[in-house]
Amino acid sequence: MSASDRTLLILSLSPLRSDPRVLKQINLFKDRYTVTTCGFGPAPDGVAGHVELDRALPSWPRDPQRLLLRRYPQVYWGIAAVAEAGRQLRGRSFDAVLANDANTLPLALSLAPARGVHADLHEFAPKEHFNKPAWRLLVAPYVRWLCRTYLPQAASVTTVSEGIARQYGQDFGVSAGVVTNAAPYTEREPRPTQLPIRLLYSSAGQRYRRIENIMEAMRGTPEHLELDLIVMPNEPAYVAELVELGRTLPRVRFRDPVPYTELVDTVAEYDVSVSVIPPTNFNLAHALPNKFFEAVQGRTGLVIGPSPAMQALLERHGLGAVTRDFSAQALREVLGSLTPELVDGWKRHAHEAARELSSEHQNLGWERAIAALLDGRA
Structure with missing residues:
Protein backbone atom coordinates (compact mmCIF):
# COMPACT_ATOMS: atom_id res chain seq x y z
CA MET A 1 0.00 0.00 0.00
CA SER A 2 1.41 3.43 -0.96
CA ALA A 3 1.54 6.27 1.55
CA SER A 4 -1.25 8.13 -0.25
CA ASP A 5 -3.56 5.13 0.30
CA ARG A 6 -3.12 5.33 4.08
CA THR A 7 -6.14 6.91 5.75
CA LEU A 8 -5.67 9.50 8.50
CA LEU A 9 -8.41 11.20 10.51
CA ILE A 10 -7.47 14.59 12.00
CA LEU A 11 -9.90 15.18 14.85
CA SER A 12 -10.32 18.46 16.76
CA LEU A 13 -13.28 20.00 18.57
CA SER A 14 -12.36 23.43 17.25
CA PRO A 15 -13.13 25.57 14.15
CA LEU A 16 -10.62 23.90 11.83
CA ARG A 17 -10.27 26.68 9.28
CA SER A 18 -9.13 29.13 11.98
CA ASP A 19 -7.18 26.82 14.31
CA PRO A 20 -3.51 27.52 13.49
CA ARG A 21 -2.07 24.34 15.01
CA VAL A 22 -4.60 22.02 13.39
CA LEU A 23 -4.23 23.78 10.03
CA LYS A 24 -0.49 23.06 10.15
CA GLN A 25 -1.25 19.36 10.66
CA ILE A 26 -3.72 19.35 7.78
CA ASN A 27 -1.31 21.11 5.42
CA LEU A 28 1.49 18.76 6.45
CA PHE A 29 -0.43 15.55 5.76
CA LYS A 30 -3.12 16.28 3.14
CA ASP A 31 -0.80 15.54 0.20
CA ARG A 32 0.89 12.51 1.85
CA TYR A 33 -2.10 10.50 3.04
CA THR A 34 -5.84 10.32 2.47
CA VAL A 35 -6.89 12.84 5.12
CA THR A 36 -10.35 13.19 6.60
CA THR A 37 -11.02 15.97 9.08
CA CYS A 38 -13.62 16.27 11.82
CA GLY A 39 -14.35 19.54 13.61
CA PHE A 40 -16.44 22.69 13.69
CA GLY A 41 -17.27 24.52 10.50
CA PRO A 42 -16.69 23.76 6.81
CA ALA A 43 -13.97 21.56 5.36
CA PRO A 44 -10.39 22.87 5.26
CA ASP A 45 -8.91 23.18 1.78
CA GLY A 46 -7.48 20.06 0.16
CA VAL A 47 -8.79 17.28 2.41
CA ALA A 48 -10.29 14.10 1.03
CA GLY A 49 -13.28 14.12 3.38
CA HIS A 50 -14.77 16.13 6.21
CA VAL A 51 -17.18 15.60 9.09
CA GLU A 52 -18.67 18.98 9.91
CA LEU A 53 -19.87 19.72 13.43
CA ASP A 54 -22.23 22.56 14.25
CA ARG A 55 -20.28 25.38 15.93
CA ALA A 56 -23.10 25.75 18.48
CA LEU A 57 -22.46 22.30 19.97
CA PRO A 58 -20.69 22.41 23.36
CA SER A 59 -17.31 20.65 23.37
CA TRP A 60 -16.88 20.56 27.15
CA PRO A 61 -19.13 19.08 29.88
CA ARG A 62 -22.23 20.93 31.00
CA ASP A 63 -23.40 18.34 33.49
CA PRO A 64 -22.51 19.53 37.01
CA GLN A 65 -24.51 16.81 38.75
CA ARG A 66 -22.68 13.95 37.03
CA LEU A 67 -19.37 15.77 37.41
CA LEU A 68 -20.02 16.07 41.14
CA LEU A 69 -20.92 12.36 41.32
CA ARG A 70 -17.83 11.54 39.22
CA ARG A 71 -19.81 9.61 36.62
CA TYR A 72 -17.16 10.54 34.12
CA PRO A 73 -17.88 8.13 31.23
CA GLN A 74 -21.48 9.39 31.17
CA VAL A 75 -20.21 12.98 31.32
CA TYR A 76 -17.88 12.48 28.36
CA TRP A 77 -20.27 10.70 26.02
CA GLY A 78 -23.00 13.18 26.96
CA ILE A 79 -21.01 16.15 25.57
CA ALA A 80 -23.00 17.32 22.55
CA ALA A 81 -20.06 17.72 20.15
CA VAL A 82 -18.59 14.35 21.16
CA ALA A 83 -21.95 12.61 20.71
CA GLU A 84 -22.50 14.17 17.29
CA ALA A 85 -18.98 13.38 16.08
CA GLY A 86 -19.36 9.81 17.31
CA ARG A 87 -22.66 9.46 15.46
CA GLN A 88 -21.22 10.74 12.17
CA LEU A 89 -18.00 8.69 12.45
CA ARG A 90 -19.68 5.45 13.52
CA GLY A 91 -18.85 2.59 11.17
CA ARG A 92 -16.00 4.41 9.41
CA SER A 93 -12.49 2.98 9.52
CA PHE A 94 -9.12 4.74 9.49
CA ASP A 95 -5.53 3.57 9.59
CA ALA A 96 -4.65 6.23 12.19
CA VAL A 97 -6.19 9.15 14.07
CA LEU A 98 -4.44 12.38 15.05
CA ALA A 99 -6.45 13.47 18.10
CA ASN A 100 -6.12 17.11 19.14
CA ASP A 101 -6.41 17.80 22.86
CA ALA A 102 -7.47 15.48 25.64
CA ASN A 103 -11.17 15.99 24.96
CA THR A 104 -10.95 14.03 21.67
CA LEU A 105 -8.97 11.05 23.01
CA PRO A 106 -11.78 8.70 24.13
CA LEU A 107 -13.62 9.33 20.86
CA ALA A 108 -10.47 8.71 18.79
CA LEU A 109 -9.69 5.46 20.63
CA SER A 110 -13.31 4.27 20.31
CA LEU A 111 -12.89 4.33 16.51
CA ALA A 112 -10.24 1.58 16.89
CA PRO A 113 -7.99 2.79 14.04
CA ALA A 114 -5.90 -0.03 12.61
CA ARG A 115 -2.53 1.59 13.47
CA GLY A 116 -3.51 3.58 16.56
CA VAL A 117 -3.91 7.13 17.82
CA HIS A 118 -1.45 10.00 18.12
CA ALA A 119 -2.43 12.61 20.73
CA ASP A 120 -1.44 16.24 20.23
CA LEU A 121 -2.05 18.24 23.40
CA HIS A 122 -2.27 22.01 22.94
CA GLU A 123 -2.24 22.80 26.67
CA PHE A 124 -1.70 21.06 30.00
CA ALA A 125 -5.35 20.06 30.11
CA PRO A 126 -5.85 19.50 33.88
CA LYS A 127 -4.91 23.12 34.61
CA GLU A 128 -6.36 24.84 31.56
CA HIS A 129 -8.88 27.00 33.50
CA PHE A 130 -7.48 26.49 36.98
CA ASN A 131 -8.07 30.14 37.87
CA LYS A 132 -11.86 29.52 37.86
CA PRO A 133 -13.06 27.97 41.16
CA ALA A 134 -15.98 26.03 39.64
CA TRP A 135 -13.75 24.57 36.94
CA ARG A 136 -11.10 23.66 39.51
CA LEU A 137 -13.69 21.91 41.72
CA LEU A 138 -15.76 20.09 39.10
CA VAL A 139 -13.95 19.88 35.78
CA ALA A 140 -10.28 19.48 36.78
CA PRO A 141 -10.82 16.06 38.46
CA TYR A 142 -12.72 14.95 35.34
CA VAL A 143 -9.86 16.07 33.06
CA ARG A 144 -7.32 14.26 35.28
CA TRP A 145 -9.45 11.11 34.91
CA LEU A 146 -9.54 11.64 31.15
CA CYS A 147 -5.75 11.92 30.96
CA ARG A 148 -5.05 9.13 33.44
CA THR A 149 -7.40 6.72 31.66
CA TYR A 150 -6.80 7.47 28.00
CA LEU A 151 -3.38 9.09 27.52
CA PRO A 152 -1.47 5.83 28.17
CA GLN A 153 -3.53 4.22 25.38
CA ALA A 154 -2.21 6.67 22.77
CA ALA A 155 0.59 5.26 20.64
CA SER A 156 2.47 8.59 20.78
CA VAL A 157 2.02 12.06 22.24
CA THR A 158 3.20 15.59 21.41
CA THR A 159 2.63 18.93 23.10
CA VAL A 160 3.64 22.57 22.72
CA SER A 161 6.55 23.17 25.13
CA GLU A 162 9.14 21.38 27.24
CA GLY A 163 7.56 22.48 30.54
CA ILE A 164 4.16 21.06 29.58
CA ALA A 165 5.76 17.86 28.25
CA ARG A 166 7.56 17.38 31.58
CA GLN A 167 4.31 17.85 33.51
CA TYR A 168 2.48 15.24 31.42
CA GLY A 169 5.35 12.84 32.11
CA GLN A 170 5.33 13.50 35.85
CA ASP A 171 1.57 13.31 36.29
CA PHE A 172 0.57 10.62 33.79
CA GLY A 173 3.73 8.70 32.93
CA VAL A 174 3.66 9.48 29.20
CA SER A 175 6.66 10.54 27.15
CA ALA A 176 5.57 13.56 25.11
CA GLY A 177 7.56 15.02 22.25
CA VAL A 178 7.50 18.77 21.62
CA VAL A 179 6.16 20.44 18.48
CA THR A 180 6.09 24.19 19.05
CA ASN A 181 3.48 26.56 17.61
CA ALA A 182 5.96 27.73 14.97
CA ALA A 183 4.72 29.62 11.92
CA PRO A 184 5.46 28.53 8.33
CA TYR A 185 8.70 29.89 6.87
CA THR A 186 8.34 33.06 4.82
CA GLU A 187 10.92 34.48 2.45
CA ARG A 188 11.33 38.18 3.25
CA GLU A 189 13.99 40.70 4.20
CA PRO A 190 13.87 42.67 7.46
CA ARG A 191 12.28 46.10 7.04
CA PRO A 192 14.55 48.96 8.22
CA THR A 193 13.30 50.56 11.44
CA GLN A 194 12.34 54.20 11.27
CA LEU A 195 10.61 56.62 13.64
CA PRO A 196 7.99 56.22 14.94
CA ALA A 354 13.75 32.08 10.64
CA ARG A 355 14.38 28.68 9.04
CA GLU A 356 15.30 26.94 12.30
CA LEU A 357 12.26 28.40 14.07
CA SER A 358 9.80 27.66 11.25
CA SER A 359 6.97 25.13 11.35
CA GLU A 360 8.66 23.18 8.54
CA HIS A 361 11.46 22.39 10.98
CA GLN A 362 9.24 21.88 14.01
CA ASN A 363 6.63 19.75 12.25
CA LEU A 364 9.13 16.93 11.85
CA GLY A 365 7.86 15.78 15.26
CA TRP A 366 4.38 15.15 13.83
CA GLU A 367 5.79 13.79 10.59
CA ARG A 368 7.85 11.13 12.38
CA ALA A 369 5.07 10.21 14.82
CA ILE A 370 2.42 9.67 12.14
CA ALA A 371 4.85 7.86 9.82
CA ALA A 372 5.76 5.54 12.70
CA LEU A 373 2.08 4.80 13.30
CA LEU A 374 1.25 4.12 9.68
CA ASP A 375 4.38 2.03 9.15
CA GLY A 376 3.62 -0.05 12.23
CA ARG A 377 6.70 1.18 14.14
CA ALA A 378 4.94 3.06 16.98
Whole structure:
Protein backbone atom coordinates (compact mmCIF):
# COMPACT_ATOMS: atom_id res chain seq x y z
CA MET A 1 0.00 0.00 0.00
CA SER A 2 1.41 3.43 -0.96
CA ALA A 3 1.54 6.27 1.55
CA SER A 4 -1.25 8.13 -0.25
CA ASP A 5 -3.56 5.13 0.30
CA ARG A 6 -3.12 5.33 4.08
CA THR A 7 -6.14 6.91 5.75
CA LEU A 8 -5.67 9.50 8.50
CA LEU A 9 -8.41 11.20 10.51
CA ILE A 10 -7.47 14.59 12.00
CA LEU A 11 -9.90 15.18 14.85
CA SER A 12 -10.32 18.46 16.76
CA LEU A 13 -13.28 20.00 18.57
CA SER A 14 -12.36 23.43 17.25
CA PRO A 15 -13.13 25.57 14.15
CA LEU A 16 -10.62 23.90 11.83
CA ARG A 17 -10.27 26.68 9.28
CA SER A 18 -9.13 29.13 11.98
CA ASP A 19 -7.18 26.82 14.31
CA PRO A 20 -3.51 27.52 13.49
CA ARG A 21 -2.07 24.34 15.01
CA VAL A 22 -4.60 22.02 13.39
CA LEU A 23 -4.23 23.78 10.03
CA LYS A 24 -0.49 23.06 10.15
CA GLN A 25 -1.25 19.36 10.66
CA ILE A 26 -3.72 19.35 7.78
CA ASN A 27 -1.31 21.11 5.42
CA LEU A 28 1.49 18.76 6.45
CA PHE A 29 -0.43 15.55 5.76
CA LYS A 30 -3.12 16.28 3.14
CA ASP A 31 -0.80 15.54 0.20
CA ARG A 32 0.89 12.51 1.85
CA TYR A 33 -2.10 10.50 3.04
CA THR A 34 -5.84 10.32 2.47
CA VAL A 35 -6.89 12.84 5.12
CA THR A 36 -10.35 13.19 6.60
CA THR A 37 -11.02 15.97 9.08
CA CYS A 38 -13.62 16.27 11.82
CA GLY A 39 -14.35 19.54 13.61
CA PHE A 40 -16.44 22.69 13.69
CA GLY A 41 -17.27 24.52 10.50
CA PRO A 42 -16.69 23.76 6.81
CA ALA A 43 -13.97 21.56 5.36
CA PRO A 44 -10.39 22.87 5.26
CA ASP A 45 -8.91 23.18 1.78
CA GLY A 46 -7.48 20.06 0.16
CA VAL A 47 -8.79 17.28 2.41
CA ALA A 48 -10.29 14.10 1.03
CA GLY A 49 -13.28 14.12 3.38
CA HIS A 50 -14.77 16.13 6.21
CA VAL A 51 -17.18 15.60 9.09
CA GLU A 52 -18.67 18.98 9.91
CA LEU A 53 -19.87 19.72 13.43
CA ASP A 54 -22.23 22.56 14.25
CA ARG A 55 -20.28 25.38 15.93
CA ALA A 56 -23.10 25.75 18.48
CA LEU A 57 -22.46 22.30 19.97
CA PRO A 58 -20.69 22.41 23.36
CA SER A 59 -17.31 20.65 23.37
CA TRP A 60 -16.88 20.56 27.15
CA PRO A 61 -19.13 19.08 29.88
CA ARG A 62 -22.23 20.93 31.00
CA ASP A 63 -23.40 18.34 33.49
CA PRO A 64 -22.51 19.53 37.01
CA GLN A 65 -24.51 16.81 38.75
CA ARG A 66 -22.68 13.95 37.03
CA LEU A 67 -19.37 15.77 37.41
CA LEU A 68 -20.02 16.07 41.14
CA LEU A 69 -20.92 12.36 41.32
CA ARG A 70 -17.83 11.54 39.22
CA ARG A 71 -19.81 9.61 36.62
CA TYR A 72 -17.16 10.54 34.12
CA PRO A 73 -17.88 8.13 31.23
CA GLN A 74 -21.48 9.39 31.17
CA VAL A 75 -20.21 12.98 31.32
CA TYR A 76 -17.88 12.48 28.36
CA TRP A 77 -20.27 10.70 26.02
CA GLY A 78 -23.00 13.18 26.96
CA ILE A 79 -21.01 16.15 25.57
CA ALA A 80 -23.00 17.32 22.55
CA ALA A 81 -20.06 17.72 20.15
CA VAL A 82 -18.59 14.35 21.16
CA ALA A 83 -21.95 12.61 20.71
CA GLU A 84 -22.50 14.17 17.29
CA ALA A 85 -18.98 13.38 16.08
CA GLY A 86 -19.36 9.81 17.31
CA ARG A 87 -22.66 9.46 15.46
CA GLN A 88 -21.22 10.74 12.17
CA LEU A 89 -18.00 8.69 12.45
CA ARG A 90 -19.68 5.45 13.52
CA GLY A 91 -18.85 2.59 11.17
CA ARG A 92 -16.00 4.41 9.41
CA SER A 93 -12.49 2.98 9.52
CA PHE A 94 -9.12 4.74 9.49
CA ASP A 95 -5.53 3.57 9.59
CA ALA A 96 -4.65 6.23 12.19
CA VAL A 97 -6.19 9.15 14.07
CA LEU A 98 -4.44 12.38 15.05
CA ALA A 99 -6.45 13.47 18.10
CA ASN A 100 -6.12 17.11 19.14
CA ASP A 101 -6.41 17.80 22.86
CA ALA A 102 -7.47 15.48 25.64
CA ASN A 103 -11.17 15.99 24.96
CA THR A 104 -10.95 14.03 21.67
CA LEU A 105 -8.97 11.05 23.01
CA PRO A 106 -11.78 8.70 24.13
CA LEU A 107 -13.62 9.33 20.86
CA ALA A 108 -10.47 8.71 18.79
CA LEU A 109 -9.69 5.46 20.63
CA SER A 110 -13.31 4.27 20.31
CA LEU A 111 -12.89 4.33 16.51
CA ALA A 112 -10.24 1.58 16.89
CA PRO A 113 -7.99 2.79 14.04
CA ALA A 114 -5.90 -0.03 12.61
CA ARG A 115 -2.53 1.59 13.47
CA GLY A 116 -3.51 3.58 16.56
CA VAL A 117 -3.91 7.13 17.82
CA HIS A 118 -1.45 10.00 18.12
CA ALA A 119 -2.43 12.61 20.73
CA ASP A 120 -1.44 16.24 20.23
CA LEU A 121 -2.05 18.24 23.40
CA HIS A 122 -2.27 22.01 22.94
CA GLU A 123 -2.24 22.80 26.67
CA PHE A 124 -1.70 21.06 30.00
CA ALA A 125 -5.35 20.06 30.11
CA PRO A 126 -5.85 19.50 33.88
CA LYS A 127 -4.91 23.12 34.61
CA GLU A 128 -6.36 24.84 31.56
CA HIS A 129 -8.88 27.00 33.50
CA PHE A 130 -7.48 26.49 36.98
CA ASN A 131 -8.07 30.14 37.87
CA LYS A 132 -11.86 29.52 37.86
CA PRO A 133 -13.06 27.97 41.16
CA ALA A 134 -15.98 26.03 39.64
CA TRP A 135 -13.75 24.57 36.94
CA ARG A 136 -11.10 23.66 39.51
CA LEU A 137 -13.69 21.91 41.72
CA LEU A 138 -15.76 20.09 39.10
CA VAL A 139 -13.95 19.88 35.78
CA ALA A 140 -10.28 19.48 36.78
CA PRO A 141 -10.82 16.06 38.46
CA TYR A 142 -12.72 14.95 35.34
CA VAL A 143 -9.86 16.07 33.06
CA ARG A 144 -7.32 14.26 35.28
CA TRP A 145 -9.45 11.11 34.91
CA LEU A 146 -9.54 11.64 31.15
CA CYS A 147 -5.75 11.92 30.96
CA ARG A 148 -5.05 9.13 33.44
CA THR A 149 -7.40 6.72 31.66
CA TYR A 150 -6.80 7.47 28.00
CA LEU A 151 -3.38 9.09 27.52
CA PRO A 152 -1.47 5.83 28.17
CA GLN A 153 -3.53 4.22 25.38
CA ALA A 154 -2.21 6.67 22.77
CA ALA A 155 0.59 5.26 20.64
CA SER A 156 2.47 8.59 20.78
CA VAL A 157 2.02 12.06 22.24
CA THR A 158 3.20 15.59 21.41
CA THR A 159 2.63 18.93 23.10
CA VAL A 160 3.64 22.57 22.72
CA SER A 161 6.55 23.17 25.13
CA GLU A 162 9.14 21.38 27.24
CA GLY A 163 7.56 22.48 30.54
CA ILE A 164 4.16 21.06 29.58
CA ALA A 165 5.76 17.86 28.25
CA ARG A 166 7.56 17.38 31.58
CA GLN A 167 4.31 17.85 33.51
CA TYR A 168 2.48 15.24 31.42
CA GLY A 169 5.35 12.84 32.11
CA GLN A 170 5.33 13.50 35.85
CA ASP A 171 1.57 13.31 36.29
CA PHE A 172 0.57 10.62 33.79
CA GLY A 173 3.73 8.70 32.93
CA VAL A 174 3.66 9.48 29.20
CA SER A 175 6.66 10.54 27.15
CA ALA A 176 5.57 13.56 25.11
CA GLY A 177 7.56 15.02 22.25
CA VAL A 178 7.50 18.77 21.62
CA VAL A 179 6.16 20.44 18.48
CA THR A 180 6.09 24.19 19.05
CA ASN A 181 3.48 26.56 17.61
CA ALA A 182 5.96 27.73 14.97
CA ALA A 183 4.72 29.62 11.92
CA PRO A 184 5.46 28.53 8.33
CA TYR A 185 8.70 29.89 6.87
CA THR A 186 8.34 33.06 4.82
CA GLU A 187 10.92 34.48 2.45
CA ARG A 188 11.33 38.18 3.25
CA GLU A 189 13.99 40.70 4.20
CA PRO A 190 13.87 42.67 7.46
CA ARG A 191 12.28 46.10 7.04
CA PRO A 192 14.55 48.96 8.22
CA THR A 193 13.30 50.56 11.44
CA GLN A 194 12.34 54.20 11.27
CA LEU A 195 10.61 56.62 13.64
CA PRO A 196 7.99 56.22 14.94
CA ILE A 197 8.82 52.71 16.17
CA ARG A 198 5.66 50.65 15.66
CA LEU A 199 4.70 48.12 18.34
CA LEU A 200 2.11 45.33 18.01
CA TYR A 201 0.32 43.30 20.69
CA SER A 202 -2.06 40.54 19.58
CA SER A 203 -3.97 38.26 21.91
CA ALA A 204 -7.16 36.52 22.87
CA GLY A 205 -9.33 38.98 24.79
CA GLN A 206 -9.30 37.24 28.19
CA ARG A 207 -9.11 39.06 31.51
CA TYR A 208 -6.47 36.77 33.01
CA ARG A 209 -4.03 37.95 30.32
CA ARG A 210 -4.05 41.44 31.92
CA ILE A 211 -3.88 43.27 28.62
CA GLU A 212 -4.47 46.55 30.45
CA ASN A 213 -0.87 46.30 31.72
CA ILE A 214 0.43 46.29 28.14
CA MET A 215 -1.60 49.41 27.43
CA GLU A 216 -0.69 51.20 30.66
CA ALA A 217 2.99 50.64 29.82
CA MET A 218 2.58 53.23 27.06
CA ARG A 219 1.72 55.95 29.56
CA GLY A 220 4.77 58.20 29.80
CA THR A 221 6.79 56.50 27.03
CA PRO A 222 8.66 58.57 24.41
CA GLU A 223 6.55 60.04 21.62
CA HIS A 224 8.40 58.05 18.97
CA LEU A 225 6.58 54.84 20.08
CA GLU A 226 3.16 53.73 18.80
CA LEU A 227 1.20 50.65 19.93
CA ASP A 228 -1.48 48.81 17.95
CA LEU A 229 -3.52 46.01 19.54
CA ILE A 230 -5.33 43.14 17.84
CA VAL A 231 -7.60 41.60 20.48
CA MET A 232 -10.05 38.78 19.80
CA PRO A 233 -13.51 39.27 21.37
CA ASN A 234 -13.37 36.22 23.67
CA GLU A 235 -14.78 38.20 26.60
CA PRO A 236 -16.68 41.11 25.01
CA ALA A 237 -17.22 43.04 28.26
CA TYR A 238 -13.51 42.93 29.02
CA VAL A 239 -12.56 43.97 25.50
CA ALA A 240 -14.99 46.91 25.78
CA GLU A 241 -13.16 47.98 28.97
CA LEU A 242 -9.85 47.86 27.09
CA VAL A 243 -11.23 49.98 24.25
CA GLU A 244 -12.43 52.53 26.81
CA LEU A 245 -8.99 52.55 28.44
CA GLY A 246 -7.40 53.06 25.05
CA ARG A 247 -9.24 56.36 24.68
CA THR A 248 -7.23 57.74 27.60
CA LEU A 249 -3.84 56.69 26.27
CA PRO A 250 -1.73 58.46 23.65
CA ARG A 251 -0.46 56.57 20.63
CA VAL A 252 -2.53 53.44 21.38
CA ARG A 253 -4.93 52.09 18.76
CA PHE A 254 -7.01 48.95 18.20
CA ARG A 255 -7.22 47.28 14.81
CA ASP A 256 -9.52 44.52 13.63
CA PRO A 257 -8.44 40.86 13.83
CA VAL A 258 -7.07 39.43 10.60
CA PRO A 259 -7.33 35.87 9.21
CA TYR A 260 -4.59 33.45 10.25
CA THR A 261 -3.23 33.36 6.69
CA GLU A 262 -2.58 37.13 6.87
CA LEU A 263 -1.08 37.26 10.36
CA VAL A 264 2.62 37.11 9.49
CA ASP A 265 2.22 39.75 6.78
CA THR A 266 0.42 41.93 9.32
CA VAL A 267 3.15 41.44 11.94
CA ALA A 268 5.76 42.35 9.32
CA GLU A 269 4.25 45.86 9.14
CA TYR A 270 5.58 46.47 12.67
CA ASP A 271 8.99 46.84 14.26
CA VAL A 272 8.46 45.08 17.61
CA SER A 273 5.96 42.44 18.72
CA VAL A 274 5.10 42.55 22.44
CA SER A 275 4.54 39.14 24.05
CA VAL A 276 4.37 39.77 27.80
CA ILE A 277 2.15 37.00 29.21
CA PRO A 278 1.66 37.02 33.00
CA PRO A 279 1.78 33.52 34.54
CA THR A 280 -1.77 33.65 35.87
CA ASN A 281 -2.17 29.91 35.26
CA PHE A 282 0.08 26.93 34.56
CA ASN A 283 -0.29 27.02 30.78
CA LEU A 284 0.49 30.73 30.53
CA ALA A 285 3.54 30.23 32.76
CA HIS A 286 4.87 27.73 30.19
CA ALA A 287 3.60 29.59 27.13
CA LEU A 288 5.46 29.47 23.82
CA PRO A 289 2.74 31.12 21.75
CA ASN A 290 2.03 31.48 18.05
CA LYS A 291 2.81 35.20 18.15
CA PHE A 292 6.41 34.56 19.21
CA PHE A 293 7.03 32.61 16.01
CA GLU A 294 4.93 34.92 13.83
CA ALA A 295 7.26 37.75 14.90
CA VAL A 296 10.29 35.73 13.76
CA GLN A 297 8.74 35.04 10.35
CA GLY A 298 7.69 38.69 10.09
CA ARG A 299 11.36 39.63 10.81
CA THR A 300 10.11 41.68 13.75
CA GLY A 301 11.83 42.24 17.10
CA LEU A 302 10.35 40.88 20.33
CA VAL A 303 9.78 42.22 23.82
CA ILE A 304 8.69 39.46 26.20
CA GLY A 305 8.19 38.87 29.90
CA PRO A 306 10.41 36.40 31.82
CA SER A 307 8.47 33.34 30.61
CA PRO A 308 11.02 30.46 30.64
CA ALA A 309 10.16 28.82 27.31
CA MET A 310 10.13 32.10 25.39
CA GLN A 311 13.14 33.53 27.19
CA ALA A 312 15.34 30.54 26.38
CA LEU A 313 14.66 30.84 22.62
CA LEU A 314 14.83 34.63 22.55
CA GLU A 315 18.20 34.76 24.30
CA ARG A 316 19.64 31.86 22.27
CA HIS A 317 18.95 33.72 19.03
CA GLY A 318 19.18 37.37 20.17
CA LEU A 319 15.61 38.16 19.10
CA GLY A 320 14.78 40.96 21.52
CA ALA A 321 14.52 42.00 25.18
CA VAL A 322 13.08 40.46 28.35
CA THR A 323 11.34 42.58 30.98
CA ARG A 324 12.38 42.13 34.63
CA ASP A 325 8.82 41.11 35.60
CA PHE A 326 5.29 41.20 34.16
CA SER A 327 4.30 44.67 35.36
CA ALA A 328 3.44 47.71 33.28
CA GLN A 329 6.40 49.56 34.79
CA ALA A 330 8.87 46.84 33.75
CA LEU A 331 7.54 46.89 30.18
CA ARG A 332 7.64 50.71 30.15
CA GLU A 333 11.34 50.62 31.07
CA VAL A 334 12.18 48.36 28.13
CA LEU A 335 10.02 50.29 25.67
CA GLY A 336 11.72 53.52 26.72
CA SER A 337 15.11 52.05 25.73
CA LEU A 338 14.15 51.18 22.14
CA THR A 339 16.10 52.73 19.31
CA PRO A 340 16.00 52.00 15.57
CA GLU A 341 19.56 50.62 15.74
CA LEU A 342 18.70 48.21 18.58
CA VAL A 343 15.54 46.97 16.86
CA ASP A 344 17.35 46.53 13.52
CA GLY A 345 19.76 44.15 15.28
CA TRP A 346 16.85 42.05 16.59
CA LYS A 347 15.34 41.95 13.10
CA ARG A 348 18.63 40.69 11.60
CA HIS A 349 18.78 37.91 14.20
CA ALA A 350 15.17 36.96 13.46
CA HIS A 351 16.10 36.69 9.79
CA GLU A 352 19.03 34.40 10.64
CA ALA A 353 16.84 32.17 12.87
CA ALA A 354 13.75 32.08 10.64
CA ARG A 355 14.38 28.68 9.04
CA GLU A 356 15.30 26.94 12.30
CA LEU A 357 12.26 28.40 14.07
CA SER A 358 9.80 27.66 11.25
CA SER A 359 6.97 25.13 11.35
CA GLU A 360 8.66 23.18 8.54
CA HIS A 361 11.46 22.39 10.98
CA GLN A 362 9.24 21.88 14.01
CA ASN A 363 6.63 19.75 12.25
CA LEU A 364 9.13 16.93 11.85
CA GLY A 365 7.86 15.78 15.26
CA TRP A 366 4.38 15.15 13.83
CA GLU A 367 5.79 13.79 10.59
CA ARG A 368 7.85 11.13 12.38
CA ALA A 369 5.07 10.21 14.82
CA ILE A 370 2.42 9.67 12.14
CA ALA A 371 4.85 7.86 9.82
CA ALA A 372 5.76 5.54 12.70
CA LEU A 373 2.08 4.80 13.30
CA LEU A 374 1.25 4.12 9.68
CA ASP A 375 4.38 2.03 9.15
CA GLY A 376 3.62 -0.05 12.23
CA ARG A 377 6.70 1.18 14.14
CA ALA A 378 4.94 3.06 16.98
